[in-house]
Amino acid sequence: MDQGEPGGLRRLGRKRAHLTFRPPVRAVARAGRHTSHAPPGAERTFMNSVIPIMPVLSESEQQALFAPVEVADGLPGRVYSNPEYWALERERLFKEDWFAIGCASDVPAVGDVMPVGIAGWELVLVRGLDDRVRVFHNICRHRGTKLVTKPDNLRMIQCGWHCWTYDLEGRLQRMPILNGPNTSGHDCFERESLGLVEARSGVWHDTVFVNLDGKARSFEAFTASLARLFEPYHLEGYDLTHPARHDEVVLDINWKLYHEGGLEGYHIPFVHPALELPDRYHIDNDPEAFTSLTGSLIKYKRLGAWVGLPDDTFDMNPAAAAAVSEGRRIPYTICFVTPTVIFAAWPEAIITTLLRPISPTRTGVRRNMYFIGDSAISAEAAPARQKYVDIWLGITGEDADYSTGVQRLSAQREEIGMQTRFSPYWEEAVKLFQQGVARRAYGASAA
Structure with missing residues (x-):
């Protein structure tokens, strides 16, 4: 036997022996769910035979994820640390799209x-x-x-x-x-x-996007739905050349966990007591690009008030100003664009949060804050701009212990076969985000 041949098969001239072969499939059985870690729809060739590979989410896992929110299960723990899932995301969410x-x-x-x-x-x-x-x-x-x-x-x-x-x-x-x-x-x-x-x-609203394989839809088509979503906030009125910003903070989390933490307001009264508890969000979901939340505020505290400056230190966007003058709730929109940017239109600023995935378990986070008119550059407003930066940096810190804890326990959750659930009232957007990732990166479907 020639040990250099696959499976110890003997070399027969220029021909190879053909044997019935069952390939080793790395799989785990958790709570009755069987999962392979190979790319969905992939095939391996062995001795000129085509061998189908199982999808990365088992049929039962796909059914649970696409079930109604009241009974659905979240993504399994392995997708937050396994390099094979990271490789699929790099290929299908990063390289093949904007x-x-x-x-x-x-x-x-x-x-x-x-x-x-x-x-x-x-x-x-x-x-x-x-x-x-x-x-x-x-x-x-x-x-x-x-x-x-x-x-x-x-x-x-x-x-x-x-x-x-x-x-x-x-x-x-x-x-x-x-x-x-x-x-x-x-x-x-x-x-x-x-x-x-x-x-x-x-470039859209100062944010630079790339498409590395050069085959995605046009950039104009990609940003058209974003432009419609933010049209009420008149983005053209913001100063894009002088953003306030904070340096990158590197968190020991998978990039998906950062999105998931922001896609629900359930944790706000417990983790961010200085923020106003949101009402139920209106959700816009583009399965190929983003999940967005639009809500409204009743008791919004003007930015100047945080540092003892007059309320008119910062101009409000037209949608917020109209709501204030008419005594209505003040609208805001937060759009989570898979995989690396979050746009948020608040009354006095547009906040762009940029994620820099470093590895399956490390992600850099930084923010730019864009203001309107003189408030973006005036020396008088500088303390308030810095306060705004500090507020959002503090919010990142308040979330960090919880998100990094979820990351650390994701492997244990996988090991014991533990599933996660969604609050029907607060977390439907988290479920939609996970479904989008599963469809685009892992080939999952509701069928």
Whole structure:
């Protein structure tokens, strides 16, 4: 027997023996539910035979997730830490569709560059001489070195290893001593074909999105539903060039848990007592893009009041101002765009929360706050802007212990076969979000 052949099969000239083979399938049985960890609809080839692989969610798990909210079960614990699920999400939620990676205001001046490492990809935002923000794969075309390692302002992008040099539009300009001393190229190296690899990108309300495989729907089609959702808040009135912001906080959680924590108001009176208990949300759900919550406030505390400034320190958006003048509840909308950005329209600010998934169990979180008119830049409003940043940073801290605890216990929950449930009143949006992830990433369905 030749031990180099699969299964110890003997090599027979140029032919291979064909045996009936039952492949090993890594599976777990939890509370009567059988689950394989292979990609849905995938197939393996063994000895020229096609072997179907089971879906990543068992039939009973899919039925439980797509059941009515009163009796539905949530996603199993393994999807929050297992690398195979992470790989599926990277391929189907990130690479094959639009996802947010940063902000145009991160690179405000011509020549500004900002590296972004997200979900295993190394990218770089660059503002070119034409004032356009582009996104490139942060990899030198020579030997694959990482090019930009920190935010900077550059005239050219130069590799530190062999000094290959690119302009701000990604075109290769120099290959010093490539063919020996005092040379600057080679006949077999065409500069035109060796520029940086640009990622398909677009900017919406300062947020930079990319589509890495280049095959997703148009950016205009992707953002059309977002534009309609936020139309009542007149986003064009916000100053996008001077956001208040806080530095990234890295949490030991899967990116999905951050979305799930924000998609329900059930925890607010217990964890965030300074916030007003919301009424029941109106839910808008686009299974291919986002889940959004629209609610209203009765006793909204004006931002200036937090720091002892006049109530009119900050302008309200038109929808909020009209509600106040007419004595109505003040509307707000929070939109969770899978997988990496959350847009929230509050009375006096638009808040963009950017998630940077680092691994299956680590996620970076940062926020930009956009204000209206002079309140976005005036020195008088600076204390209130900083207070607003501090408030939301504090809210992140209040949630952190609970979300990281859920992350730590997800493996144990899987091990003992424990399912989670949804509050019918408060958590229908969490269920819709989980269903969207299961459909798009894991191939699950309600059938």
